[in-house]
Amino acid sequence: MLYKNIQGLRAVAALMVMFAHIYPALPMRAHWTLPYVNTMGPGGVDLFFVISGFVVYLSADRLGKKAEIVGRWLSFREFTVKRVLRIYPVYWVAFFVASVLLLTTTLVVAPPQISERPLWGLLLLIDQPNNRIGAAWTLQYEVTFYAICALAILLFPRRILLMLGPVAVAVFLGWVAGIVKPTAYLFLEFVFGIVVALLVQRKISGHAASSLAVGVGGILIGAVYFHSQGGWWVLGHMWRVLCFGLPSAFIVYGLVAMEIRAGWVFSRLWVGVGDSSYSLYLWHYPLFAVLAACYADLGIMSRVPVEVLALTSCSIAVLFGFVSFYQIERRINKSGWVARLAGAAGKKPAPMAADLKAEMA
Numbered sequence: 001m002l003y004k005n006i007q008g009l010r011a012v013a014a015l016m017v018m019f020a021h022i023y024p025a026l027p028m029r030a031h032w033t034l035p036y037v038n039t040m041g042p043g044g045v046d047l048f049f050v051i052s053g054f055v056v057y058l059s060a061d062r063l064g065k066k067a068e069i070v071g072r073w074l075s076f077r078e079f080t081v082k083r084v085l086r087i088y089p090v091y092w093v094a095f096f097v098a099s100v101l102l103l104t105t106t107l108v109v110a111p112p113q114i115s116e117r118p119l120w121g122l123l124l125l126i127d128q129p130n131n132r133i134g135a136a137w138t139l140q141y142e143v144t145f146y147a148i149c150a151l152a153i154l155l156f157p158r159r160i161l162l163m164l165g166p167v168a169v170a171v172f173l174g175w176v177a178g179i180v181k182p183t184a185y186l187f188l189e190f191v192f193g194i195v196v197a198l199l200v201q202r203k204i205s206g207h208a209a210s211s212l213a214v215g216v217g218g219i220l221i222g223a224v225y226f227h228s229q230g231g232w233w234v235l236g237h238m239w240r241v242l243c244f245g246l247p248s249a250f251i252v253y254g255l256v257a258m259e260i261r262a263g264w265v266f267s268r269l270w271v272g273v274g275d276s277s278y279s280l281y282l283w284h285y286p287l288f289a290v291l292a293a294c295y296a297d298l299g300i301m302s303r304v305p306v307e308v309l310a311l312t313s314c315s316i317a318v319l320f321g322f323v324s325f326y327q328i329e330r331r332i333n334k335s336g337w338v339a340r341l342a343g344a345a346g347k348k349p350a351p352m353a354a355d356l357k358a359e360m361a
Contacts (some may be wrong), residue, residue, distance in 0.1 A: 001058075005255035007274030008266025009051055014277035016044030018284045022310050031143030038231065039223045045138050046189055046244035048281075050131060050252050052142060053193020054200075056083075060149040060160050061086060061201075074343045076154045081342040082333070083146045085277075087125070087139065094282040095123065098132040107293055134285050145190050150210045164194060164341040175238055185237045192249035196256065205257035212254030218247030254265060273318060278326035279329060280321030287317050 019111040020041025023034055060079060068077055069074040098109045121127025128137040152163030168191045199205075222243025229235050258264050266274070272281070291313045295301050301309070332338060 008270040010277040011273035013044040013047040040268035043244040049189035050193040050248040053190035064157040189245035215250030276321040276325035279324035
């Protein structure tokens with residue numbers, strides 16, 4: 001089921017990240033809003049992770065149950081193909097464009113402190129940081145989470161949590177022992193989304209408004225605490241998980257519960273921005289670099305208020321996200337060849353045991 005409030009939250013998360021990245025691209029480093037945006041904006045990443053945990057678990061669980069009918073290999077294939085084609089094609093297009101800009105111009109298409117990494121690792125999203133698409137560092141965690149879910153469908157199709165649970169415990173114990181990569185703690189934010197999905201599966205939808213209030217209040221308190229301690233890079237990543245990931249889970253639950261109870265939902269415009277949120281997330285930073293260069297060439301940096309330039313850049317980025325979604329993402333993911341590749345077109349009868357043995361031989 002596609003929840004409108006989940007799509008609306010995708011829009012909120014993408015806009016949070018986008019607003020945080022407008023400052024390096026324009027002369028707004030001394031603007032009075034900078035401390036607030038720099039503290040709150042990156043929290044959109046944590047919200048994205050919780051949303052992914054919710055959505056991807058429900059998808060994996062559905063296909064795991066479907067494996068009883070079509071077989072685990074077909075369920076695994078459908079999940080893997082759809083996830084790969086969801087994340088890679090538009091990323092590769094954005095990566096290619098950013099690479100051309102990086103090699104042929106002096107534009108800063110990603111945060112300048114990011115060092116060069118092997119190209120193949122960046123293309124496959126198995127390495128970071130990313131000096132072409134700066135925001136793509138999060139996609140390595142998304143791909144890892146997808147891979148774990150795909151493996152769970154293959155090994156434990158009716159018990160997806162048998163794979164996800166031990167991984168979550170291992171990350172937590174790694175934090176206690178201090179033996180895992182600090183950013184690995186962000187995997188726990190996927191777990192928060194899974195917990196929300198389990199509540200929804202059990203038709204639990206009470207206390208929606210209070211949960212939303214707790215989540216919003218928690219993020220605000222977390223932002224104040226982070227700001228008081230000197231920002232994102234002073235505190236450990238587990239603080240980020242607790243101050244932004246956990247409140248995001250309350251927000252996701254609250255808004256999904258509201259929708260289940262036929263309460264408030266995001267408008268069509270917000271849902272539309274949510275549909276294109278992945279494209280917006282990928283394209284906004286390189287696009288801001290191009291727009292900033294255009295403003296400088298036109299000589300309007302000193303003649304037009306920076307707030308107007310920032311609003312213009314953000315509006316163009318949102319529109320560009322729509323174009324990218326409809327011309328790249330949607331065309332690919334709605335095409336017949338993707339359905340055939342995923343094995344989702346046409347339902348096959350349940351295979352006999354002998355057929356399964358022959359297939360596995």
